[in-house]
Amino acid sequence: MSPPSAGTGDGEHFAPQVLRTAFGRFATGVTIVTCVDGAGQRVGLTANSFSSLSLDPPLVLWSLRRASPSLAAFARASHFAVNVLAETQVDLSRRFASAVADKFAEGQWTAGLGGAPVLAACAAVFECEAQVQHEAGDHVLFVGRVRRLAEMAVAPLLFQGGHYRMLGEVL
16 A cells, blocks of 8 residues: 655645645535524535534534635524434535525424524434634634434435545444
C-alpha cells in the first residue's frame, strides 16, 4: 500500500477544490438541522458537519457557513433539532440542500422543543437547547445541549466523496 499523495499547498494555503476533495474522503452521516425563526417560520438545511461533543453534559456540535441565508435564524434560535437521516431519506436530504421554497412540504414533521421541527423515521433525533456559538473561519460552530432524543435501529444515510452511500457489511 502506498502512502497518500502529498497535497498541493504550503501548509497554510490550499486550492479550495483540493481541500474539499480531501475532506470528502471522510465518510459522515447526513442530518437535517432545524429550528424556527423569530417569526415562527420553520427553517432547515442538510448538514454533514455534525458530531457528538460530550456525554456529561450531553452536548452536540454542528457548523454552518457564515454565508448561509439560514445563519440568522439559527444564531437567534433558542432550540434546534438534529435529525440524523436514515438511508431511505436521501430525497429529503437533497430537498433540504436545495433552494426549494417549502422544504417542509415533504416528510412527516412535528414540533419539538422550542418549536424545532422533528422528522419521523430518522435513525436518531437530538432536540437541543442552544448553548454557545463560535466563529471559526468561514463557519459558525453551534453547540447544543441535548434535552430530548429518539433513535431507531435503521441504517443511516452516509456521505463520502461527494456521493450518498449506504452501509455495507458490518465487520
